Amino acid sequence: MKKGICKLILFCALLVLTGLIPERQTNAAEEYTYYITFNQIYQYEITKEQFESIRGNWNSLTPEGVLEIARQIVPEDQIPSHLTNIGIRAVPKNSSEGELPAYPSDKTENLVPDNGFVVSQGVLLRYEGKEEVVTIPDTVTSIYQGAFMQNAAVKKVIIPSSVKNISNAAFYQCPNLQFIVCAGKAASVGEYMVYQCESIVNMVAPKSSKEYAYAKGHDIPVVTSEKTVLEAKTLHLLKGDKQTVKLYNALGTIRWKSSAPAVVSVDARGKLLAKRAGKAKITAQFGGKKYTLTVQVQTKSEDKRVDQVIKTVIKKGMSAREKVKAVHNWLIRNVKYDYHNYLRGTVPHVSHTSKGALVRGLAVCDGYSKAFMKIMKKLKIPCKMIAGVSEGGGHAWNLVKVGGKWLHVDVTFDDPIVNGKNTNTRPRYTYFLKTDAQMRKDHAW
Known part of the structure; x- marks a missing residue:
């Protein structure tokens, strides 16, 4: 069975949407702080009763109706003058997501951009410039929510050591943002500091910093130097595999070349296609220098895929938990749910097998689970598959033993159908080690 993600969206004079934490299951046992949100990034705390009243009547409310309720609750100077959407959200208490400042009134200060930066009392409220490389002034101590919101010009941002607080959604839907360089160590970093910035190549941050930990925790490649390097020296692929190679800290034109195009071809964006068994050297030319990695291609089989996954994602010194997470993420990025056959009731037998997931890259829940178990077995991590029920239908997932405890991992549900498509590649952790x-x-099981 497959879990989907749905969002209630109304298009009217305003865009109105339910603004709960993305893809997160609410836990009745937890205590929450409740907010009404503006433009998806500014928020004002409300009571639980106010939250439940709005949520309970959501289907019958118009955008204007929600705004009218907001005006009865929120001081006028806390509502942005340029309002594009309004919503509600619930945040677990003691979460960094709740530690966000209220909207700074644009009616109390006449803020004028200076070189594109709008700054108030050391807080960078927003960047309105069009530069590709943006160096934040060292007079800034905090980066506010949405400071870089939907800015299509920015490709690289350099954050000075003076910045001690980076809010949630500081970098929000910046389609061309590739690099974030953090010179210092912030005291606090929002859990969703970088949100829906799909072109991110890598971050740069001190290894002991919260920015470095943030990148690691959100599967953003991170290095400690601005030196240009390839993401790996060697790659292991199977025939038919496609993979895009990243050249870290390389802003500009990169020229790619394969020494054996009949074995592995590479396009102008660094996307590899493994064509047949053999070996090839891939060269990236940038800034007058050449960077080379070796690609080894093998024929495709389940056992070779298991070996390839382990060579690719398992690093020396990893804990059992880190290995489980690495495999969980590889499956989400490389296996698609057989959604179309599922809808038609025509799922083939192979989609119920580890071969479907590991060789064809297409499976349903038991295929995901069997593939996960097969890799765990190779890693000598105890693992079982559970056949149970979820959302009224049959479902399969795994139990894995980590730190002496048996915990649940549901890779299928952490790889959801989004907007009716099976193209998700972003790992979720809603059902990871539970x-x-x-x-x-x-x-139920």
Whole structure:
């Protein structure tokens, strides 16, 4: 069975949407702080009763109706003068997501951009410039929510050591943002500091910093130097595999070349296609220098795929938890749910097998689970598959033993159908290493 993600969206004079934490299951046992949100990035705390009143009447409310309620709750100077959407959200208490400042009134200060920067009392409220490389002034101590919101010009941002606080969604829907360089160590970093910036190549940050930990925790490549380097020295692929190679800290034109195009071809964007067994050297030319990696291609089989996954994502010194996470993420990025056959009731047998996931890259829940278990076995990590029920239908997932405890991993549900498509490649962790009690909220076995 497959879990989908749905968002209630109304298009009217304003765009109005339910603004709960993205793809997160609410836990009735947790305590929450409630907010009404503006433009998806500014928020004002409201009571639980106010939140539930708005949520309970959501289907019957018009955009103007929600705005009218907001005006009765929120001081006028806390509502942005340029309003594009309004919503509600619930945030677990003690979460960094709740530690966000209220909207700074644009009616109390006449803020004029200076070289594109709008700054108030050390807080960078927004960047309105059109530069590709942006160096934040060292007079800035905090980066506010949405400071870089939907800015299509920015490709690289350099954050000085003076910045001690980076809010949630500081970098929000910047389609061409590739590099974020953090010179210092912030005291606080929002859990969604970088949100829906799909072109990110890498971050640069000190290894002991919260920015470095943020990148690691959100699967953003991170290095400690602005030196230009390829993401790897060697790659292992199977025939038919496609993979895009990243050249870190390379802003500009990169010229790619393969020494054996019949074995591995590479296009202008660094996308590789493994054509047949053999070896090739891939060269990236940038800034007058050449950077080379070796690609080894093998024929495709389940066992060779398991070996290839381990060579690709398992690093020396990893803990069992880190290995489980690496495999979980590889499956989400490389396996698609057989959604179209699922809808038609025509799922072939192979999609129920590890071969479907590991060789064809297409599977349903038991195929995901069997593939996960097969890789765990090779890593000598105890693992089982559970056949149970979720959302009224049959479903399969895994139990894995980490730190002496058996915990649940549901790779299928962490690889959701988004907007009716099976093209998701962003790992979720809603069902990652969960206890029996946590899983029983929507799973039964």
